[in-house]
Amino acid sequence: MKSPKHDKAIVLLSGGLDSATTLALAKEQYQSILALSFDYGQRHHCELQAAEQIANAQNVPKRVLSLPLAEIGGSALTSESIDVPKAATTITNTTSSETSIPVTYVPARNTIFLSYALAVAEVESASAIYIGVNALDYSGYPDCRPEFIERFQALINIATKKTVEGSKIILEAPLVSLTKSQIIKVGVKLGVDYSLTVSCYDPDANGAACGECDSCHLRRQGFKEANVPDPTQYR
Amino acid sequence: MKSPKHDKAIVLLSGGLDSATTLALAKEQYQSILALSFDYGQRHHCELQAAEQIANAQNVPKRVLSLPLAEIGGSALTSESIDVPKAATTITNTTSSETSIPVTYVPARNTIFLSYALAVAEVESASAIYIGVNALDYSGYPDCRPEFIERFQALINIATKKTVEGSKIILEAPLVSLTKSQIIKVGVKLGVDYSLTVSCYDPDANGAACGECDSCHLRRQGFKEANVPDPTQYR
Numbered sequence: 001m002k003s004p005k006h007d008k009a010i011v012l013l014s015g016g017l018d019s020a021t022t023l024a025l026a027k028e029q030y031q032s033i034l035a036l037s038f039d040y041g042q043r044h045h046c047e048l049q050a051a052e053q054i055a056n057a058q059n060v061p062k063r064v065l066s067l068p069l070a071e072i073g074g075s076a077l078t079s080e081s082i083d084v085p086k087a088a089t090t091i092t093n094t095t096s097s098e099t100s101i102p103v104t105y106v107p108a109r110n111t112i113f114l115s116y117a118l119a120v121a122e123v124e125s126a127s128a129i130y131i132g133v134n135a136l137d138y139s140g141y142p143d144c145r146p147e148f149i150e151r152f153q154a155l156i157n158i159a160t161k162k163t164v165e166g167s168k169i170i171l172e173a174p175l176v177s178l179t180k181s182q183i184i185k186v187g188v189k190l191g192v193d194y195s196l197t198v199s200c201y202d203p204d205a206n207g208a209a210c211g212e213c214d215s216c217h218l219r220r221q222g223f224k225e226a227n228v229p230d231p232t233q234y235r
Numbered sequence: 236m237k238s239p240k241h242d243k244a245i246v247l248l249s250g251g252l253d254s255a256t257t258l259a260l261a262k263e264q265y266q267s268i269l270a271l272s273f274d275y276g277q278r279h280h281c282e283l284q285a286a287e288q289i290a291n292a293q294n295v296p297k298r299v300l301s302l303p304l305a306e307i308g309g310s311a312l313t314s315e316s317i318d319v320p321k322a323a324t325t326i327t328n329t330t331s332s333e334t335s336i337p338v339t340y341v342p343a344r345n346t347i348f349l350s351y352a353l354a355v356a357e358v359e360s361a362s363a364i365y366i367g368v369n370a371l372d373y374s375g376y377p378d379c380r381p382e383f384i385e386r387f388q389a390l391i392n393i394a395t396k397k398t399v400e401g402s403k404i405i406l407e408a409p410l411v412s413l414t415k416s417q418i419i420k421v422g423v424k425l426g427v428d429y430s431l432t433v434s435c436y437d438p439d440a441n442g443a444a445c446g447e448c449d450s451c452h453l454r455r456q457g458f459k460e461a462n463v464p465d466p467t468q469y470r
Contacts (some may be wrong), residue, residue, distance in 0.1 A: 065303045072351070072357035073298075087370035091450040101396045108354035111394050115350040116307070119343035142399040151393060155386040159346050161336045 007173075008032040010121045012113055013062065014048030017197045017219055018175055021187035022132035025174045028190070036061040036117055040109075041070025041078050046207045057193050065116055066206055072109045075106040077201060078224055084202040086212040101140050102214060104201055110143035113204040114152050114171070121169050122162045130158075137180040137222065139214045149173045166204040180222025188228055195231035208235035244268040244363040244407075245356045248297065250285030252432045252454055253410055254337045256422035258293055258297070260409045270297040271352055275344075276305025276313050281442045285433040294430050300351055310341040312436060316352055319437040321447040334376050337449060339436055345378035349387050350405070353454035356404050357397045357445055364391075372415040372457065374449045384408045415457025423463055430466035443470035 009030040013019045022108045037051040055062035076082035133144040144188050153171045175183050181227035199219040209216050211234040221231035246255045246263040272286040278374035290297035311317040352364045368379040388406045392398050434454040444451050448470040458465035
């Protein structure tokens with residue numbers, strides 16, 4: 001028998017495979033969910049439409065906040081002047097900090113995203129924040145690793161009125177130690193419709209995936225290893 | 236003799252007394268400065284013009300980022316529906332977490348501000364971030380205390396490509412243990428023009444201070460204790 005559900009959680013929903021799975025996992029644990037997406041000038045802007053469809057399919061309310069990350073720059077994902085790498089040479093399968101971090105890294109992105117999630121959690125009286133980071137089949141981004149989650153949790157515990165006054169806001173990263181194929185298997189069990197999700201960093205105008213960036217490579221390999229038909233539309 | 240200056244620092248510049256002093260302190264230590272201000276829907280929007288004037292007076296470049304904090308709400312400073320308290324009953328003179336935190340608290344504000352400062356520091360190859368928080372003569376905000384600064388520094392150390400690859404980004408909070416009068420004395424020595432700064436949470440259309448909110452109370456008392464003429468225009 002399942003334990004009773006907690007009250008409310010904020011779920012970061014990018015529109016990708018990982019966050020769609022995370023949303024389904026959060027729904028198992030929390031009575032009420034608010035999905036949070038960010039319009040940050042991302043090249044793969046169509047992921048925002050995907051996030052909308054995923055939230056509708058999973059029947060949760062959703063909010064979008066617009067953030068000025070493209071003004072800050074420094075990433076292939078927010079700057080047309082830096083190309084998204086095609087070769088999947090940067091993929092790691094380790095949590096070592098010695099790996100090379102690709103140009104698709106967006107400076108301080110998850111720190112910024114979680115800061116907003118924290119503000120929203122406080123105002124909405126939510127007791128958890130879910131983020132779909134993964135440090136196994138990933139691109140080596142420093143802000144996707146378990147130590148990042150641990151230190152952000154330590155910050156949360158003393159950073160807000162709510163937490164200082166004794167309430168907890170728990171940062172949950174349920175995918176952090178799963179492989180992509182394990183994530184897909186979990187999602188399939190929970191009924192996640194992966195045909196709605198977008199992983200590609202550089203999709204075309206119709207949303208078709210390039211099939212060649214890190215993110216496409218990890219996704220394609222994940223479906224293969226999970227023995228689940230890949231619903232992605234490649235161009 | 237002074238030690239040679241470091242390269243570049245990002246300074247959070249709100250337009251208030253503390254951040255104007257912090258900017259002057261950072262200039263003593265760093266060759267190059269970028270001041271960073273945030274338009275976050277604050278009630279005291281005129282502080283942004285003050286920040287502009289302070290940056291000009293101190294001859295440093297400045298950038299403004301627009302953040303959707305008013306959409307998140309939960310504060311008298313971003314919501315017209317919550318009044319700014321007039322009685323200065325909430326002022327603390329302790330770092331205890333048992334103090335009552337007033338409605339002028341903005342959920343996760345400094346966490347959000349520092350997240351952006353971190354992104355900008357990384358892109359601009361800056362090695363320090365300055366923030367003018369103060370935990371002595373302050374309103375009891377949790378994200379102004381030394382432990383908040385320490386935990387954010389711990390986060391910085393593992394959160395970005397730059398820091399993971401071995402470069403440091405130091406979070407400096409030079410005012411954290413000073414009284415308001417000590418801050419004013421430091422600023423006067425460094426030539427800070429406090430007539431340009433705005434502290435009031437609820438100024439009128441001409442920028443005149445209310446003289447009654449926490450922030451006005453602390454400022455007024457600081458000038459008195461420092462024996463420095465108060466240049467503030469009260470209404």
